[in-house]
Each structure stands twice: as structure tokens, then as C-alpha cells.
Amino acid sequence: MLIDRLHTEWEVGFHEKEDLSPTAWHPARVPGAVQLDMLHTLDDPDWTRGDGFRQFRWMEDVWWTYRTRFDRPLIKAGEKLCFRSRGIDYAFTIFLNGREVHRQEGMFRYVDLDLTDLPEDENELQIVISPVPKSNHDAEDRNQANHSFKPAVSYGWDWHPRLVPSGIWDETALEIRRDLLRETTVTYLLEESMDSVSVNVEGVMDPMIRSLAIRVEFEGETLQSDEFEYRENKARQGEFRKSLVLENVKLWWPAGLGKPNLYSITVSAYDDEGQLLDEKLFTIGFRKVKLVRNKGTEKEDDSFPKSRLLPPITLEINHRRVFAQGTNWVNPEVFPGRLDDERYSELLELAAGAGFNILRVWGGGIVNKQYFHDWCDRNGMMVWQEFPLACNDYPDDESYLSVLRSEAYAIIERLKHHPSLVIWSGGNELYNSWSGMDDQSLPIRWLNSLCLELSPDIPFIPTSPLQGMGHGHYLFHDPRTNEDICQIMARSEHTALTEYGVPSPSDTLILRKIIPEGELFPPTNASKAWKVHHGFDSWQEDTWLCIGTIEKYFGKQESLEELVKNGQKLQAAGYRFIYEAARQKWPRCSMAINWCFNEPWPCAANNSIIQYPSLPKPAYHAIREACRPVLASASFPKYMWQEGETFRFDVYLLNHTNEDLLQGKMIIYINGREAGHWEFAKVEAHTSLKGPGIEEQAGEALEISLRVEGHPEWDSIYELPVTKNPI
């Protein structure tokens, strides 16, 4: 129980060697980042403009010391003075009055130091942070992160500048606490029938405690309340364990499948006069989660030899198969110290607004702060949590493994009770050639093992993609294979699409802020600003602007406005095709999770659908259309058609609700003219029903409109380009 939080002022400074002290101290914001505290020293504090981020480069390789001074506070019996931090990035040593009290490598485990026995009246706490970890100096890229548990993204990615933050990045304070209910946990066992649950409350209590009260509340109403008295003369170790059974429980459901019902359980401790001594609050959602085999992949081919079946990648929540439609969540800020409740909130609201029910927290980034997970619990947003390993070959070295085990242990213990957590994953793209890990890699085996030991009820996958799953493509049109996104989706037999992207330029308003006026149009790879903001040479030479693709469909672009408009239009169309195609292939395909949702800084062009900081692109709205619970949908074998060519497509009704749709009629229009109709039978809950194929000569334009009688909210309209030239 928090009694008081001491007001502290922090300062920070750097030094070239570990055992030196800063020559100058600067006021420090906590949480934050050393880089942000040094902004006032930069030539251009607007570091997002041009290549301004390079001003931070030297800060990677020095030591940083934070300090704060405080007087000995009044500490009553049963109280403790603690230094608590939820995150210090990355390797650090803590000194109290010059004496080392803690040393840690890893930014995710909480620091919790008992400083009650203070030696002095006036005290100084110092935190000395080592230079950014780098396994090598061959190149300034993600490989430098391959021996540490620090997110690789900051070392530079095709949509993230090379800018590696350091410093105190999460809630940190000196606190006076009463911690008389220690190691208290609440666990539960849901009966197979799913309507009854046994809840276990256990912990260790201080001898001062004379009675305990356990209260269960649901939607503000107390369901159950039990009190337990402890007589003085009773010998005991202080351990307590109470069980209670709740009947007719309301389960936690992901968005779209039901309400994300949450119960709160309060454990209160009193002394013999009935005074409250300590209290712990737990928020719990009861649910079962499994990964089960995708339908259509449960049998082998007829012929021999046999290999193994594809790994399961369909989420089953409370025994119900769920189509996971969502997005890849990346760090919303280059400096995670800037992430506060408001920042999380505005982005998460947007994700929910798109109709998403899952976020893949991509392994290149951080493990999020508590607010993120609480929000997802409250809003039925499923979380696929990756450990911070990405696109690297993390070693079997014991020195790396010991950090990995400590950090992973803390992460698992912190997140495992969140009902929104549905998948643990070792990290991103670890089993691909550009990473080089495989099932024999000890880091993955350890993560699997720790998750099993601490969190056996939540599925673990070693990485994404696994066999059958797909990452990519990341382009609307691949000039190397001359395939467009419709063609790629037509041949896709993937069990889950867990990354795929369609890029677009950012709004002109953003471009004008980050790119010098003279370089704005036409964009070329001679412009440093376009390049460092990922317009050119980011992944391939033409990414992420992809002017060639925009001009392929829209001809030569005459202005920045035109380029942005058409680029964003392609992105919107492309993303819509993919989400709908994945839903059409349900239940064989069980997931549609695009690359990516947001971005950590203003990009000139990117696959994101939300521009930094929180501005939706047109694609966002197109995806929201594609993610409606019920919709009429079409699949096109390709995007662009030649006038006079035989044009064909199939129609579908996609029903991802819990309710069956009654029989009805869909009318299919081409360029405003009825081209066919479909008298569909009942569409069962969570079903994608395929309708007739439509075939006719392509005219001068192709506007396809699907209208369902009596359900205008299910209607869909598509526009495809037509050319007079041979394709």
C-alpha cells in the first residue's frame, strides 16, 4: 500500500569513463530519456527534420549518471522506504551515498530496493547507465543488438531512425509503502463447463495483521465478501491461502465475440482495531485460450512420405475459434519514456475503431507499459506478445542467456495475468535466413521453457512466421515478379497472414515538416531528408515511396499532392483486398495482421496506417470497411484490367459475428448495371460463405458494387483500374 511518494528532482549528465562524474548536470525528466534531457544542447532541437536525429549519435557511447537528493523521511512502524523503478534502459548500477546497492542488465525487470535503513539524514541516489550495448562495430545496424535484450529497432530499421535511447523510461520513485501482504497472487481454474470458477488467493502476511477480507466485485456490485480472523495465540508462518468458487461467471471475451468482462478482487488486511493496514487489488478476466489447428490442415496429403502437419495458429477463446483481425503494434515513440496513458489511449482507441481484435506486439520493440495491457483487458483487445528478439541470431552464450532468463521471467510474471494476453512469441522472424536461428537455438528453448513453467495456460510459439504462415509481401505491386496484391492473395494458402504491408506517402502536412521545401517535389533519392525518412533505399531502392508503382497505375505525377493522394489510394485499396481475402479464406486462414499499425516518428512513406503521432491515413478507413463484422465482399484475380478483357470475380458474404445471418439476396452491379445476383441461404455465425462467380467483358471503367437487400450496412463498392493498353 502506497503511503507517500517523495517528491524528487532528478539531474543527469554524461561522462566518458565509467568511474568519472559528469562535468555538467542537466535537469532530467523522469521517466524520459537522456537524449530528451539534452535537447536544449542540440543545434536543432527539432530532430525529426532532415537528418536531425544524427545529433544524438555520440550519446550512445558515453556513460550517463542520474542523481537525486532527498532527506530522510518519517518512516513509521510497518512502513518501508523503497526505490522503485519500472524501467531503466539498459545496463546500470545504483549507488546510495556512493555505495553500490544494485546492478542490473536489462530494461524490463522492475527495480525494487528497500532503503528503509538509511544511513544518513541527507542522501543521494545515483544511477549510472552504461553505453548502449553493441556486440560489434561492423556496421551501425540491428546486428549490434544481437547479444543484448534491448529492442533491436532503435539500432535502425527501414521505418525507424538509428537512434538508441538510454535512461529511465518508466515510472520511477522513492516511496513509503506498507507492504504487509506480500507475494499475494490470485489464480483461477475455470471448469470445463466454463460457468464455474475456483479462485485461489494466496500470499504471506505480516504478524501485525489480525484479519483479512476478500471481496469480489463485478460491474461495481459486490458478489462475495469473506472475512478471516487470526488470533494472536495461533502459531503460523504468515502464509495464507483462501479459495472461493464463483458460479455463473461471465467470461472475458475479445471484442466482437462478447463483453470483456472483468472481475475485481480486493484483499484487505486489518489490525486488531479494525484499521486498514494494507490492501491489494486484482482485476481478473476468466477465459481459456488455446492455439488449435487451422481447419483444412488436419490431414496429410494422400501420398508418401509423410511430413508433420502445419503448426496450429487458430486462436480458440473459451472453446470458440476466432478470426484474428488486427495489426502489428510498433513502438509509438522513438523514446519509450514519452509513452504515457494518453499516448497509449489515443492509439488504442484507433485500433479498436478499425474493428481490430488483436495487436501483435512486434519483437523489434519494447514490452509495453502497464496502461497498455490494462486498456486491452478492458476493451477486449487480444495481445500477441513477443519477447524483444527480432531478425537477429541471438547466441547460445551463457552470458546472454542469463540476462534473457532474468528479463523474460520478469516479463512473464508481470503480464501473464492479463486476460487480453493470448500468445507468447519468442520474437520476430527468428527462423528466417536473415536471422539464422532455429529450433535448436537455446534462447528460444529457454523462452519456451520459462513460459511453460510460469504461464502454461497461454500458448507459446517460437517466432512468426512458422510453417504455413506468411510474412509479406510489403508492396502493392512487385516489379520483380510483376505480381500485384490481388494476384498474391489469389495464390495464398497461408494459415495466417501475420505481416503484410502496402506502403503510402504521408500527408503533405507531415512531409512539409520533415523535408526541406526545395527537396519536396519531385522526390528523389538525392534528397537526404527523403532517404532518412524512408522514402528511398529503405528496404529496396524504391521503398517506401514506390513512385514507380504509383505511376504504373496513375501515370506521371505532377505534384506532391497528387502523388500523396494516389499513393494513399493504392494503399487503401491494397489493404482492403488483403483483409477481405484473408477473411474469405477463413477458417483455413485464421489471421489477418497487417504490417504495420503505427510509427515511432514522422515517416515520409511507410506501410503504417496511422501516421505519427496518431493521424489515420485513408487506408485506415478502408480497413475499417473490410473489418466490419458482416460484409459483402469480392475477390479479384488481379487489380488492373485491359478494356475488352474477360473480367471475373467471386463474391462472398463474410459473417464474423456470433449470430447466423438469415437467407437473403445480394445484387451485384458493374458500373451501375446489375450483373448478377445471389440468393444466399443462411450464413452461419463465424462463417465465410462463397457466392457465385461473375464474368463479363471489361468496359472503360470497373466499379463493382455489392448490395444486400435490407442491409445497406453490409454493402461494398470496389473500383479497379482499366487500361486500353496491353498489360
Place this chain on the structure above:
Amino acid sequence: MLIDRLHTEWEVGFHEKEDLSPTAWHPARVPGAVQLDMLHTLDDPDWTRGDGFRQFRWMEDVWWTYRTRFDRPLIKAGEKLCFRSRGIDYAFTIFLNGREVHRQEGMFRYVDLDLTDLPEDENELQIVISPVPKSNHDAEDRNQANHSFKPAVSYGWDWHPRLVPSGIWDETALEIRRDLLRETTVTYLLEESMDSVSVNVEGVMDPMIRSLAIRVEFEGETLQSDEFEYRENKARQGEFRKSLVLENVKLWWPAGLGKPNLYSITVSAYDDEGQLLDEKLFTIGFRKVKLVRNKGTEKEDDSFPKSRLLPPITLEINHRRVFAQGTNWVNPEVFPGRLDDERYSELLELAAGAGFNILRVWGGGIVNKQYFHDWCDRNGMMVWQEFPLACNDYPDDESYLSVLRSEAYAIIERLKHHPSLVIWSGGNELYNSWSGMDDQSLPIRWLNSLCLELSPDIPFIPTSPLQGMGHGHYLFHDPRTNEDICQIMARSEHTALTEYGVPSPSDTLILRKIIPEGELFPPTNASKAWKVHHGFDSWQEDTWLCIGTIEKYFGKQESLEELVKNGQKLQAAGYRFIYEAARQKWPRCSMAINWCFNEPWPCAANNSIIQYPSLPKPAYHAIREACRPVLASASFPKYMWQEGETFRFDVYLLNHTNEDLLQGKMIIYINGREAGHWEFAKVEAHTSLKGPGIEEQAGEALEISLRVEGHPEWDSIYELPVTKNPI
């Protein structure tokens, strides 16, 4: 240190209920099986004839009690009276003078009870064994074993009768021991350079011990000898830990790659008068083992989306990639209690004689006795050890998992120090539709986790096959697809062939023993004896006799002798094609492990190459040819040809030795006439070199002979059938 083994006479009897006693006692052989002790009560003690094995059926469902009586022996200071057993099958309770002293489920963990404080002068030890575990009574098949850690094979397989053994199956005795060096282990760390090794000897010693000697020997010569004295006045916990470094170590190599060098380390403990108090002997082979990605599978296809790469399945021993050529080892006896050193020895000598370097100890069977592993250590025979899980959906239930963890822990601790152990595998075909498990299954996750914790230096795979690997085909010719073994191998792109079979009938001598004279010829599925001995309806209706296939190539069979001869000829040819084809595909294909080596009882027909008990089939000799370290080899696109058809094949030189082959010349003869030659360049060590393709019109016969000048030991001859009729 064993001081004395008490002579004990055992008796056994059955009872219908747990708390009853046997009404009759029979002399019992220990180790053995209750069924064997009851042989004299059967109508026909030759239970391998006809369906005689069914006489044992009732024994599955009763309780069995073993008893032995013994007088209190003389036990000196520092000595203990122990009851030790290496295996009691399956769930049992041990009583001493009517008092329960131990209860266990699981036949693989050793029992070690300290009975030193005997209450009586005359004592009786009783072991009460529960009925055979069965999870259900739906059908009498392997599914009944899916909730226990008992090998599934005894519940009936397509080459194993339904006959489930019970009883004491491994070495068991009352012993007087001096156990003053407790928990002593030897571990080692091989330097990356592979020529220096640090050896750690640690344990706990009794206070009686005054000095320790550690002696390292190699090939009978003492390399190092250290003595350590312990003064009385020195306070200590009894824990000791000694390190020693060996330079220029000779590594343990699998057969064909070098010598399986073994070191022995003896730890001796003495009292203050220099009397030997206790002694432990460790045999160690120094080696590193890894599973690495197969060559040719390290990159993705060019196109998107990307999936994961295939899992690694190439063994790398001491940094050298090894082609694993071997066989699937199954229980050599229906009753594992009959397995003694001699029985192991004769079979293992045959395996080595075939040129094999690996045995896959198939998960349907037992974990072998110590002699097996010691032999493999001494002879460079690699062991792929599966846990006893096979073709079932083992549950996530905590009751099953707790037995699995205890048994697996014991198995890992017992085997992990054997240098011959190169792969841990969760079990057989667990990720296929007929089993139903997958990466989310907790039994597999626990096995992976336990192996990681206890034996991190040895690769773990969840099951076989994994993606890219192949199990099957099990026929020379598949009538359903009309493919023969050459055609299947021609299209195989598998990374490892870890099961494949070609059946044949057994020798007529064996057939005459197990099948009544009147049913011998022609074999039909109306004969119970042919059926229960796996001639018909075993897997498919025509297996394993496959008369249709034999007649396809050899016409109507007129006698049992002819049928056996031709069936065995096909098997020999088929196996030879497969082993050679897999070697030709090296290094993309890294393993050729046929199904199967041996058999547990006399089969009428089977894929085995050694007939029960230890009689090689002609296929054994053909495989030995195909497994020569160096050979000229050919690959044929199909087996049977039509006269006049264009006949073509490719030739190879296969070099699986450590030495490069010098350049030379291979001459290719068809029907004794030179059809081409190949002036080959140097063939590097561990390389399969492809030579020219040969093409000509098929004549009346096809005898292909490959002769390498100066190396008749590399020559190969093949015979293919030619028909005048259209195929």
C-alpha cells in the same frame, strides 16, 4: 561400492483384487515378466505359433505380487542394505513385512530403497503390480496407452502382437553397499578448439573419507592421477569439486569418422589408513553434437510471403557434418525382461556390420538397458533416443504430466552422459493426424524443457517427422498411386528419411514354425496364423506379404519357396535404391534410417531386415553394399522398363569417408557392354558427386554394372526387370 548381493528367490502370483493375495505362487525369474513365469500354465507354451499369444490376454487385467524372503544380513558401519531395481513394469507398490515402503507409476525410473534399519530377523519384500494401464476400453489398441508412460507397442502394432508385459524387467537385487561418495558426477567442457577439455568431478563425501584419488585413463594408460587429503580438523560440508584439464584430447567419433575414443575416470575414496572405502568409475567420450540446417535449405524462395525455413536435421559431430545412415531399432523382444547383454550384442554387431552409424530408438518401444548404451559408446554407434510416446494424443492432464516428468527426468539423467547419445526426440509421429499432438501439447513442451534443463548440450526435436523430413513409403510399389520405390525417391526432396520400409516374407524355416502346415501355401487372409503374424490386414489389407507386388514383377508364385525368394529379392533391391538415393542427395538429405531393423517375435512378413531373433534377410546384405563408405552408385527414374523404351539413369560416386578420392575413371556397362564412362575429378571427403546421365533403348534385360578402375571394392551391379508388355 557393491559389497555383496544377497541371493534371493522370487515367487509370483496373481489376484483379482488389489487387497487380496495370490492363491498360488509360482517361481519367478527376475528380471523377466509375469507372463514368462506363467508359461507352464498355458495350454500351448509355444505362444509364438498361430495365435498362441492370446493365451496371455487375461493377465493384463489382474494384480500381480512378487515376493522374496530374506534374513537380516550382517551390515557393517558405513554399509547400507538396499533394494535396487532398474525397472518394474508398470505401476507398483512395494511392501516390507506388510508395510508400504514405496509406490511408483513408471517402469523406467530406478528404485533405490534403503532398508538398513530392518525391523525383523526374517523379512519379506512384496511388490504388488497393478493391472496394465488402459485409458479406455473402446478397442484393444495403442490408444489404450495414451494416458501412460508405458511403451505403446505392446498394445498391438502392425508387426507386434497384442501382448502387454508386466513385471520386473531389469536388474533387481537386495544389495549391501558402501555409498560414501554420493551424487558424484563428472562433467566436461570442450574448448572451441576441440583439443583441450576441462573436466569437473564433484559430489558429496562421507566424513569417514580422509583422501580422494582421481585417476584418468585412456586405452589402459594412466594419463593423470591426483590425490587430495582431508584433515580431520578441517570444517567441511562434505561437498567436493575438483577440476582437471586434459590437453590433446582424442575426441569421440561416430563409426566411419574416427575412433570412438573413451576415457575412464576413477574416483577412489580412502580412510586414514589408506583403505579403499568407495570407488566410482566414469566412462567419458568427449564430443560436441549439434543439429544444423541442411545444406540447400538455408534460404527462402524469392517470392513473398515468406514462411519459416525448414528445421535443421543434419547432425554435426565435433563440427563435422555427418550423413546419418542407420535404422530404426524396435524392441528385440516382446518381453523386455528377456533382453540380456548377449541379445543386445548379437543385434548391435549386425547393425554395425551393415555400415550403420545411427540407431533411432523408436518411441513406440522401451528405453534400453545400460548395456545397449555402453555398447554404442564403445562402437561409435550414434543413438537417437525417443521418449516412449508414439502415435497417440498424450494429454495435457496434470496426472499424466507428473508421471511423464518423473520418468523423463530419470531417463535423461541416466543417458545424458553417453557420448553416443546425439538426439533427444519427444516420440514417434506425434505431429501427424493419426496422433493429433502439436507444438502446443504440454507433454512435448515439458520434454523439451526438461532436456534443456538437464541436457542442454544434446539437440532435442519434438518428434519425427518434422517439416521437410519424410516417413514412408513402406511399400516397394504402391498400387494406389502406381508408383514404385525408384519413382518415389526420384521426387523426394526430403531433408531426412527417418522411416521407410520395403517388406518381405520371412524365411520358410520361420514360416513353418509359426504357421500350420495346411495354411502355408498359398497364403490367404483366411489363415488366422498368416494374419496375426502380419501377413495380411496388418496395415493395409495386403501388408506385409504384398503378394500383388511380388506377382506384378515375378508373375504367379507357385510355391512358398518362390514367394519368399522373390519377396526378399524385391526388398533387397528396394532398400538398396533408397539408401543410395538418400546418399546421392547428400548434403540436402542428411539421413537414411529405414523402417525397421529388427522385430520382437517371428513375423510372417515385415519391413525388418533382421528376422527374429537375429537372422539377416537378403536385404541386410544389399544394404551393407549400399552403405559402403565409398561406392559407385546409380539412380533410376523407375524400376520396371518396357523393351525398346528409352532407358536412362544417372551415375554417382559417393564418398562418405574423411579422405578425398583422387581422380579416376568409372566405366558403365549395360548387359556387359560398355555404355559409357566417366572420367571423374577429385571427389572431396563427405561428398556425393554426380556423374553423367546414360540413355539407351532398353533391351531384353537390364543389368547395369559400374566399375571403377583400380577400385573393384567400389563397383556396383544392378538388375532391373524388363517386360515386353506396355506398363
